[in-house]
Amino acid sequence: MRWVNRQVRRTDRLLLGSLPILLLVVIYLVMAVSRHAANPADKILPLPGTMAESMYALIFEPDKLSGQLVFWADTFASLQRLGIGLGISTLMAIMVGLVIGVLPPVRATLGPLVTGIAVIPPIALLPILFIALGLGETAKVALIVVGIAPVMIRDIAAHVVELPREQIIKAQTLGASSWQVMIRVALPQAMPRLIHAMRLALGPAWVFLISAEAIASDVGLGYRIFLVRRYLSMDVILPYVAWIAILAIIIDMTLAYLSRRLFPWAHEASH
Amino acid sequence: MRWVNRQVRRTDRLLLGSLPILLLVVIYLVMAVSRHAANPADKILPLPGTMAESMYALIFEPDKLSGQLVFWADTFASLQRLGIGLGISTLMAIMVGLVIGVLPPVRATLGPLVTGIAVIPPIALLPILFIALGLGETAKVALIVVGIAPVMIRDIAAHVVELPREQIIKAQTLGASSWQVMIRVALPQAMPRLIHAMRLALGPAWVFLISAEAIASDVGLGYRIFLVRRYLSMDVILPYVAWIAILAIIIDMTLAYLSRRLFPWAHEASH
Amino acid sequence: MSALLNLRDVWVEYGDRIIIENLNLDIDAGSFVSVVGPSGAGKSTFLRLILGQEAPTHGKILLDGTPLIPECGPDRGVVFQRYSVFPHLSVLRNTIFGMECAQAPISGRLFGSARRAAEAEAIEMLTAVGLGDSLHLYPAQMSGGMQQRLAIAQALVKRPRILLLDEPFGALDPGIRADMHALITRLWRDYTLTIIMVTHDIGEAFSLGTRVLALDKRRHDPHAPHRFGATAVYDLPLEKKISRAALEQVSITIDELGNN
Amino acid sequence: MSALLNLRDVWVEYGDRIIIENLNLDIDAGSFVSVVGPSGAGKSTFLRLILGQEAPTHGKILLDGTPLIPECGPDRGVVFQRYSVFPHLSVLRNTIFGMECAQAPISGRLFGSARRAAEAEAIEMLTAVGLGDSLHLYPAQMSGGMQQRLAIAQALVKRPRILLLDEPFGALDPGIRADMHALITRLWRDYTLTIIMVTHDIGEAFSLGTRVLALDKRRHDPHAPHRFGATAVYDLPLEKKISRAALEQVSITIDELGNN
Amino acid sequence: SKPSSDAPEPRQEFSIGWSIYAGWMPWPYAQQAGIVKKWADKYGIKINIVQVNDYVESVNQYTAGKLDGVTVANMDALTIPAAGGKDTSAIIVGDYSNGNDGVLLKGTNDLKAIKGKQVNLVELSVSHYLLARALNSVGMALTDVKTINTSDADIVGAFASPDVKAAVTWNPQLSSMKAQPGANLVFSSADIPGEILDLLVVDTDTLKANPKLGKALAGIWYETVALMQRQDTKGKEARAAMAKLAGADPAEFDGQLSTTHLYFDPNAAVAATSDPALITTMKRVRDFSYSKGLFGGARSADAVGMSFPGGKTLGDPQHVTLRFDESFMKLAADGKL
Ligand SMILES: Nc1ncnc2c1ncn2[C@@H]1O[C@H](COP(=O)(O)OP(=O)(O)OP(=O)(O)O)[C@@H](O)[C@H]1O
Ligand SMILES: Nc1ncnc2c1ncn2[C@@H]1O[C@H](COP(=O)(O)OP(=O)(O)OP(=O)(O)O)[C@@H](O)[C@H]1O
């Protein structure tokens, strides 16, 4: 059977998917063990035991000063920032992207601006952001939004522009106004793409979150990573990064599931 | 006439597009002047005159030590890194994305890994990256690649998966093997999307370039921005950021033009 | 009787390809115009012109004596050659879409009794086109002919002044096609619609239409085939109930007529 | 004579919708099977089964006596109901695609004389379907009927053993349709192809086919319409050159036959 | 990296990392002015002076073995490479911060007003240590303030934000921030002279196998600082070049130098390194670091051993990983290079 046609069963899929990840883990272990043979105090590739110890303290032992469980406090703070940032960006993407995609005059007016903002690296303009928004939560969320919303807006707008012209025409012959074309034709069809855009934006969103937390913060996954980077505590950094990956994959899978549940028409194999 | 149908002429488009950007410039000027009225030594929102002066020196006066024109040396170094990083990512996106999109077994095997890498914020792995790859150009290019390639791969793979099933079937009935389906059906149709993905990746690519240059570098636009940031020299930072935006917009427009020229079939309005 | 639509010296060109050439035409209100012609002649293009989806390269089109703005509206309904239903709406929701737009300008959605009324009307129309059993399917779950019928129902339920049909019954079996003929004839008569229908079935063209229009190139230059566009090479007003025998004869001679 | 294709107790279900029910059929090599039936009956689904695009829910399909793997190959060509040409290739390149795949396994492209030979063959076929003037257009620049003809040319140029056609002539005008009938009959005879064609034109079904198959539901339950699938309600082998009069009669009684 | 037991082979080429800081600018200048090449040639080796824009990354790179030596502050030398088991020798004690690090408050010049405030600083760095010492000096402890980790690259911009009322940082950021309206320097490293040391450290094994490296580096260093100390045009030119490399103008750079106590004279550096006060300082730094958890899972502050001139040690003598080695400075002082 040709490879294009080889469908993989669910269980096999799980198995195959975990293979390369397992491989990476094994490679890591081999390298870590050999480094530790050379220098038992090596900090760069810590052994699983060391990581487990360090993480145990962060997960289960309350911090002496604040009384919080550090790991969970970090997770909660970061997820909250990420959620708000991703939420605002998604809202902006669907609203601005829709309008830009559907209405040519708006596209002409805002298109270049959005492109401009999309390509400006926000981290270069941090001082201005600080002055405008301070150093608190607002600034962190804003950095995420400035970082990912323009890309999402452009993606949604491009998708809406590519809707078959016939559909827009058809809607108008059925009496739809610009507004109705927008909310009844473009919006629902942009929704699956919006979820796709969210999934793609998730990676960059974490990047901006971590950058924001590295800049000024006192709690958060990114804060902890950058703090312990000061003494190269990879035994904390690596589990934190793995945890971020797990969180991100859970969010990603949830979004994929939601898209299939909410928009079955977009995932049906069409004959 | 309904807004959905209002097409904007080319000249009007230029005009409309520059409006919001002009507006931003005016707002900036007003704020800068008012800050300078309060504190003539204000560094955060410098006046155009100050920026012009600082930039003049960087653009036209050769550095005494190295004999280079700093601004151009920075531009060249950054563009080179960006070009290599974007090039490698694009190659990876089309190769890996295509294979993942076309062949279900490969999708099952590599899909989760790519998702995993896509969602891991590379910024958190900076120490590992720099330790593994040293402080040279490799690490900087690698940060860009790790940052943008997974997102591009996922985008291309998703696009290829969504190709109408009929086309894949049709190609097979015409005798195409998996390989031929890949290079003759999926690849050409993924090309316009690849360019779209490159355009969307441009913003993040600059972010990663600047992050990399901030950490280990001695030339480059990002290096300069981070160097003078210690002194809050917004009179250099702002023109540099504007320059980055201009470069990015030129690249963006070139890519859009190329896509229209090379793949006219993808841009024809279909009836 | 003043014409509803006037086309004056209309040309359509794509790049250097001339598609429609010097087309002059008046279409009366309440007429049922069948458009025939070879594949690729420009029949769909002609419909797009009247729909307002495209503007002519030269010439002008008048609707009720005023120039037609290149914009489509609820006065002109359409069934495209390619299925033009909304993939994200079920059969029933596709059909009530037009009524929702008219009655709910802001939300674009109907609720409660207004919705039930719209649905009742839609179900009636869907039953007439034979989709009464498939109310909750999405287009991707339907066969080609079912999608075509859905598109017809969607357009008919709005009862537009002018209805443009592009091979609407092409993918239907003879039984359903006969039902559809009856349906469209009834609606055309009851609501005095003006219908312009492209078809490849000459029998259908003559049995339904009050006028048959053939679009074709007047000249063929084998070395520059694209430099000549199509126009109305043949325009036959029909008194209803022409004997069927006469029709057969006309359909056989059509090609010669087309090249004169 | 042993059959080329055997269908044994084949069922197709989508979720709880039964589409095809208990279908048993033998198709001989070299036959030309016309498939008719109401819209939505499952004709396209039937073709997809034979193509290998879909596997039956129950039952089995044998090709040359061995079970059919659910995979399509160059032995079975297809023209889909919806235009299935490659949007990124011009007319000519769409047509030589099949030859390129066969002759250039690695690059998938032909150059030099091999390419010229392939192009000559393609141009011949394209001229036969009336697209000789449109070699360099992209599908988006063509009318519906032109795309359909391109899909036919693309499939025919490969001369597959089994050719599956889903309403291939639906969007064509009578003149071109007659040309296509002649073309397909000639190729079928010259290369002893086996053809299975879905059509809504009963005349076409009888004049081209050596066997006419009607797919329809045997039972209709108004309360659970989706719980009954279609099967071959009527299967008529034709001796070629049946008098046209007889055909007319059959086509009129078809509905009664279908419900017995 | 090779096991530390079998001594590495002598090598020809070495990389020394540096990052931008007033007391370390002699290194890149020496590179540009050919002083590095001169001394390297003399000992028949090659030395690359590598700039790393991000200070922590330069130390991490050194710890990972990608660099043979690096410029680093005493506290970070202890908490990053030494605590990571990398045997490290501090062969040049270049300067101590004499006002280069400072605590800034907005709107008041009373350090006591810091109580209960949020303080922006690079946590776990010398700034953190300085803050602890500052609070100590007015009878408070770190628990009396709330620290917000702020990256050194962004702290200047952050300080301009009205949100921020207190910050601890080092030069050149310190001078930029001090110039902002309303900012007051309420405590600085000038109040704890000799406690924040800027070092050049190299990998002990590499140094053992290649003593030439230590000699060349000492030679480079003292020639360069002698040059920059001069008040004639040559000295001015050298300082201007360093200013440019640091992204500053000469006046700013001179300002930063004035708060840096450079040991121009190798004798003074040797004296400072051999002074028992250094042991007291390092004990303080060590205890602070341990209390902040910077020694990883270590059970006591003694886990990391340090050695000082004259065979004195601090902490676990079996696990000495930070060695203050005055021998190369002494060679320079004696003119034996
Ligand atoms: N993905 C799907 N999910 C559910 N039902 C489906 C799906 N695909 C097709 N069907 C149903 O299968 C039935 C048969 O479809 P098919 O396309 O085979 O009909 P057909 O005989 O070719 O009709 P037509 O003449 O209109 O093309 C239809 O009733 C359709 O609703
Ligand atoms: N975008 C385009 N660019 C160039 N030529 C085009 C374009 N769109 C359509 N054409 C050409 O216009 C001509 C008329 O097309 P049209 O779709 O109107 O034909 P038609 O009469 O409807 O044919 P059919 O019966 O096959 O549907 C065709 O020859 C087609 O090639």
Ligand SMILES: [Mg+2]
């Ligand atoms: Mg047409």
Ligand SMILES: [Mg+2]
């Ligand atoms: Mg069908």
